[in-house]
Amino acid sequence: MVILYIDMDYFFAACEQLKNPELKGKVVVIGTNKEDNKMKGVVQTANYEARKYGIKSGIPTKDAYKLYKDLVYLEADEPYYEKTSKTIMDMLKGYGFPVEQESIDEAALDLGDVGYEKGIGIGKEIKKRINNETNLPCTVGISFGKTFAKMACESSKPDGFGIVTENEITDFLKTKPVKALPGIGPKTEEKLKILRINTIGDLSDSDPLLLKEKLGIVGIELYNLSNGIDKSKVVEFEEVLSIGRERTLNEETTDVTVIKNMISELSKEVFEESAKKNFWFKDVGIKVRYADFTQATKSKTLNHYSSSEEEIERIGAVLIKELMNKNNKKIRKVGVRISSLMKGNSQKRLIV
Ligand SMILES: [Mg+2]
The missing domain is CATH 3.30.1490.100 (DNA polymerase, Y-family, little finger domain)
Structure with missing residues (x-):
């Protein structure tokens, strides 16, 4: 099985730069609140330049100003991001493989048994087409499971192309911190730390029964992932009305x-x-x-x-x-x- 994972880079900020090219090179923050109430909100997306100053998604806007006082603050233009997202998603669906939209700017494609060589070809073509047709950068990850494809993508950002095959997965995972696994938030990270599990390698060497006892069924899923077993599938539709x-x-x-x-x-x-x-x-x-x-x-x-x-x-x-x-x-x-x-x-x- 070959899964492609596509994730747009700094999507909201990149969209804003497309609308207003003068923003290029400036420190740009997209916030959750309107301009007149911005200090009470949080940073939704920060562009590459802002990240250099330690500004990132989720921090309070007032803290972002402490990190860089001359930043450009913009309020999110959701209709525009949504329209751009639809263009990208429609293009992906045009390939005829099952597509799962994971968020406004992320999607997974199940290429089935095409093999890595052909999969890489399709992935490169998609990346080029997105760049050509929207003028926006993205990163593509390829692997044999959805979670690993996402991780391959994440570790190749920005504007990258990451491949992790069955033979490479153990080395790819072992030195990464546990939080690199999708689904591990600060709470789970803390619980694992108490068990002296810091890296994914530590997780793979741990006792699955103990993980189950401490984390429930998620513990088993994480144990499997840490050992290179990825059962996540591309699901086309989620029926939430x-x-x-x-x-x-x-x-x-x-x-x-x-x-x-x-x-x-x-x-x-x-x-x-x-x-x-x-x-x-x-x-x-x-x-x-x-x-x-x-x-x-x-x-x-x-x-x-x-x-x-x-x-x-x-x-x-x-x-x-x-x-x-x-x-x-x-x-x-x-x-x-x-x-x-x-x-x-x-x-x-x-x-x-
Ligand atoms: Mg993204």
């Missing part, structure tokens, strides 16, 4: 403040769930159930995909107002739901 939360109020009410507070609480929960699963949304809907058990729903479709908690809350508040103006019945239950989902950017999610 919507994410919603609803709750019954303590007391039936027509009080706008109480209802709005509930909407904002539910919006937060819906947002957190979507962030965890790495989804962006296009539709926001609310549902109310009245004291007489009748119910009403209302929804709004955005003209772009969004990943903003504020947006869910703001639209929820508008929709509930419209419903309450139309009908003065007491409300007993409120729901918030987002739908029309697509995979979003993974870097940003590391923060949560």
Whole structure:
């Protein structure tokens, strides 16, 4: 099996540089918040120049300014990134192999049993076409499993091409820190450290039963990966249609403040769930159930995909107002739901 993994380099920052070539060579930070509220947000993407100063995804924007006070701050232009992403994903799908979009700027292709030679040819052609057709840099990884292809890609960034075959996998893995394995976050890293497991090599020499005891079933998966066994597959579609939360109020009410507070609480929960699963949304809907058990729903479709908690809350508040103006019945239950989902950017999610 040959898997290709394609990951755009500094995707949001690269898109911004394409829109505005004067940004080239400058320290650019794309933030999660609007300009007037930027110091309260975090860095979503930093370009290559910013990374040289230690600025990276997930750090508070105010800390980025401490690292480099003259940086260029931009707020994310999600509709533009989404459009660019679609161009790339459509091109990848055009090859006719199963494609799994892992995030807005990452995808895996299952080339089946074409062999490495042909796989490398296809990978190089894809890299060239992306560069030619979008003017954006990317890195490609090739291996015999999806996780290893991703790691081959990661270790060849930026603008690289990484190949790890069955014969090379042991050497490739053994000296890397455990956190180089996708899925190992700071918490798991800490647990492994206590067991004196620092490198993937240490992990491969450890006791799988002990790993299972400490980490659950994930422990076995990590043990397998550390020993060069990658069972991850390219899955074309993930069937998640919507994410919603609803709750019954303590007391039936027509009080706008109480209802709005509930909407904002539910919006937060819906947002957190979507962030965890790495989804962006296009539709926001609310549902109310009245004291007489009748119910009403209302929804709004955005003209772009969004990943903003504020947006869910703001639209929820508008929709509930419209419903309450139309009908003065007491409300007993409120729901918030987002739908029309697509995979979003993974870097940003590391923060949560
Ligand atoms: Mg990327």
